[in-house]
Amino acid sequence: MRTVLVLMDTLRRDVLSCYNPVTDVQTPHLDAFAERSCVFDNHWIGSAPCMPARRDILTGRYNFLERPWGPIEPFDVTLPQCLRAQGAFCHITTDHCHYLRTGGEGYLQEFNTWDYHRGQEGDPWVSRIDEPTNMPETFYGRVREQYQKNRQLWPREEDMPSPKTFQSACDWIEDNKGHDDFFLMVEAFDPHEPFDVPDEYMEMYGGDEGLDRDYFEIPLYKRVSDTDVTPEAEAYIQRRYKALVTMTDRWFGKLIDTLEANDMLDDTLVMVTTDHGYFLGERDYMGKNYMHLYNELAHLPFIVHFPGGARAGEHAGQITQAIDIMPTVLEAHGCEVPADVCGVSLMPLATDAEAPTRDYALYGVHAMTVNVTDGELTYFRAPVADNQPCFEYAALPHTIRKKMGSDCPEEIECGRYFARTRYPLFKIPCKKPAQIEGSAPLAEVSETMLFDLATDYGQTVNLAGTGDAREQRMIELLLRGLEEHEAPAEQKERLGLA
Structure with a gap:
C-alpha cells in the first residue's frame, strides 16, 4: 500500500x-x-x-x-x-x-x-x-x-x-x-x-x-x-x-x-x-x-x-x-x-457512501474557547472571565517562542495526570494562551456563540443566550466531547460548565 x-x-x-x-x-x-x-x-x-x-x-x-x-x-x-x-x-x-x-x-x-x-x-x-x-x-x-x-x-x-x-x-x-x-x-x-x-x-x-x-x-x-x-x-x-x-x-x-x-x-x-x-x-x-x-x-x-x-x-x-x-x-x-x-x-x-464517521467535532486553540459542531450548528464556548483554572500538561515543556512555565516555575507541579500513560508530566499554570501576543489575549473570544449553519453559514446571527433550545443540546454535546476525549477535568470549570 x-x-x-x-x-x-x-x-x-x-x-x-x-x-x-x-x-x-x-x-x-x-x-x-x-x-x-x-x-x-x-x-x-x-x-x-x-x-x-x-x-x-x-x-x-x-x-x-x-x-x-x-x-x-x-x-x-x-x-x-x-x-x-x-x-x-x-x-x-x-x-x-x-x-x-x-x-x-x-x-x-x-x-x-x-x-x-x-x-x-x-x-x-x-x-x-x-x-x-x-x-x-x-x-x-x-x-x-x-x-x-x-x-x-x-x-x-x-x-x-x-x-x-x-x-x-x-x-x-x-x-x-x-x-x-x-x-x-x-x-x-x-x-x-x-x-x-x-x-x-x-x-x-x-x-x-x-x-x-x-x-x-x-x-x-x-x-x-x-x-x-x-x-x-x-x-x-x-x-x-x-x-x-x-x-x-x-x-x-x-x-x-x-x-x-x-x-x-x-x-x-x-x-x-x-x-x-x-x-x-x-x-x-x-x-x-x-x-x-x-x-x-x-x-x-x-x-x-x-x-x-x-x-x-x-x-x-x-x-x-x-x-x-x-x-x-x-x-x-x-x-x-x-x-x-x-x-x-x-x-x-x-466502498460505502453511507458509512458513519462521527456525530460531532471538537476544535479550538488551547486556553481559549472550546468549540463543537454537529454539522448543523456551531457552538463556541467562551471561558469564564479570568480563564481559570487553566493548565498546560507536558513532559517536554516547550512551546512557541518560549519554554513553558518560565514565568511561574515555583507553581509547577509534577505527576501522572493522563490515564493513557504512566509518564510523569509537568502541570504548568497557564496565565494566558501561548499562541497569543498582546495585553488582552482573550478580548475577541469573550462571548459564547451559537450559529445555525443551514440558515447562517456566514455566522452573523448569534443565537446563544436567546432562549434557543438547541443551545442546551450543544452544551451537552460539548460536555460529552470533553469526556470522550479525556480532557483535563478543570476544562469544565474554566468554561463555566462544572
Missing part, C-alpha cells in the same frame, strides 16, 4: 472550485484532482494553529485540550511509528520552518528519512550580520529582516522553498518507483504568509494595482480597523494570497503528474488538506489565532483519492477531522489502530 499526504498550510476552502464554484482563484490541478477524488464537505479543524494541528495528524488525538503548541511527547504513539513497525517506509519533505524551532521537536524524527527546504518566514538561515539590501522603505504590516536575507537566495521560482518541497517529492517518487509500501508526507508552507510570489502570478490577479507602498506580504494579526491598511491595500493582499495559491497549485500538479507518469496514482491513497484557514479582511480581521474559530478558519478542504479511484467525483457529507487521518492510513496499510487513537478510519467510505 502507498499513501501520499499533501498538507498545504493556510489553504482556505473557498478558493477551490470544488467547494466554491464562483471562486476566481485559478487552481486547475487541484480542480482536476478533485474530479477524480472524493471531496469531503464537512471537514473541520481540530487543534490550532500549525504545530497543534500536526500533532493531531500524527497521533490521532486532539492536542488543544491538554497543551498549546509543542513537540511530539515521549509517550505519543505516532502514525509513522506504527507504519514503520509494520515495515512501511516513511518519508517527509517540507519547508515548514516551525519543525526546526522551539516547540517543533520530534516530528521529523518519527520518519525514516526527511528533507527540509530552508528559508521560509523567520527561518534563521542566511547568516549575515549586515542588514539586507532589499528592505523596503515603505510597507504595510510587517517586514522580517531574516526573510529578506533568505529570499535573496532564490532568484527563480523553482528555487523557492515550497516549489523545492514539491520537486523533492517528485524526485523521491522517481527514486523509489516500483515500491508499494510507503507513506510520503509532502508538506508545503505555502500559501502561508509571507505571501511571496513571482510577478507572473500577481499579473493574473491585477498586479500591484492599488498598492501605494513598496511592500505588503505579511499582515499584522489585528483588526483591520486597528491598522493603517487601506481598502486598496486590503484588496492587494487578498490578490497576493490568491496568486500564491495558484503557484502552489502548479507545483502540486507536478506531484500528481509524477505519480501518474510512474503508474502510481490509481492504486495510491492520496489525501490533500490543510491545518487552518486565514482571515484576509473578512469580519475586520487579518491573520488567525486571536479571534473565534469562524468558518473562515475552521471549515477546511479535505480531498481524498481512494485507491482504484473509488468515489471519484463524489462528495462525502460525513463529519471528519485531522485526527481521522492516522486511523485511515493505518487501516489502508493493514496496521492495527492503537487503542488511544480518537480518530475514525475513513476507509469504509471508499
Whole structure:
C-alpha cells in the first residue's frame, strides 16, 4: 500500500472550485484532482494553529485540550511509528520552518528519512550580520529582516522553498518507483504568509494595482480597523494570497503528474488538506489565532483519492477531522489502530457512501474557547472571565517562542495526570494562551456563540443566550466531547460548565 499526504498550510476552502464554484482563484490541478477524488464537505479543524494541528495528524488525538503548541511527547504513539513497525517506509519533505524551532521537536524524527527546504518566514538561515539590501522603505504590516536575507537566495521560482518541497517529492517518487509500501508526507508552507510570489502570478490577479507602498506580504494579526491598511491595500493582499495559491497549485500538479507518469496514482491513497484557514479582511480581521474559530478558519478542504479511484467525483457529507487521518492510513496499510487513537478510519467510505464517521467535532486553540459542531450548528464556548483554572500538561515543556512555565516555575507541579500513560508530566499554570501576543489575549473570544449553519453559514446571527433550545443540546454535546476525549477535568470549570 502507498499513501501520499499533501498538507498545504493556510489553504482556505473557498478558493477551490470544488467547494466554491464562483471562486476566481485559478487552481486547475487541484480542480482536476478533485474530479477524480472524493471531496469531503464537512471537514473541520481540530487543534490550532500549525504545530497543534500536526500533532493531531500524527497521533490521532486532539492536542488543544491538554497543551498549546509543542513537540511530539515521549509517550505519543505516532502514525509513522506504527507504519514503520509494520515495515512501511516513511518519508517527509517540507519547508515548514516551525519543525526546526522551539516547540517543533520530534516530528521529523518519527520518519525514516526527511528533507527540509530552508528559508521560509523567520527561518534563521542566511547568516549575515549586515542588514539586507532589499528592505523596503515603505510597507504595510510587517517586514522580517531574516526573510529578506533568505529570499535573496532564490532568484527563480523553482528555487523557492515550497516549489523545492514539491520537486523533492517528485524526485523521491522517481527514486523509489516500483515500491508499494510507503507513506510520503509532502508538506508545503505555502500559501502561508509571507505571501511571496513571482510577478507572473500577481499579473493574473491585477498586479500591484492599488498598492501605494513598496511592500505588503505579511499582515499584522489585528483588526483591520486597528491598522493603517487601506481598502486598496486590503484588496492587494487578498490578490497576493490568491496568486500564491495558484503557484502552489502548479507545483502540486507536478506531484500528481509524477505519480501518474510512474503508474502510481490509481492504486495510491492520496489525501490533500490543510491545518487552518486565514482571515484576509473578512469580519475586520487579518491573520488567525486571536479571534473565534469562524468558518473562515475552521471549515477546511479535505480531498481524498481512494485507491482504484473509488468515489471519484463524489462528495462525502460525513463529519471528519485531522485526527481521522492516522486511523485511515493505518487501516489502508493493514496496521492495527492503537487503542488511544480518537480518530475514525475513513476507509469504509471508499466502498460505502453511507458509512458513519462521527456525530460531532471538537476544535479550538488551547486556553481559549472550546468549540463543537454537529454539522448543523456551531457552538463556541467562551471561558469564564479570568480563564481559570487553566493548565498546560507536558513532559517536554516547550512551546512557541518560549519554554513553558518560565514565568511561574515555583507553581509547577509534577505527576501522572493522563490515564493513557504512566509518564510523569509537568502541570504548568497557564496565565494566558501561548499562541497569543498582546495585553488582552482573550478580548475577541469573550462571548459564547451559537450559529445555525443551514440558515447562517456566514455566522452573523448569534443565537446563544436567546432562549434557543438547541443551545442546551450543544452544551451537552460539548460536555460529552470533553469526556470522550479525556480532557483535563478543570476544562469544565474554566468554561463555566462544572
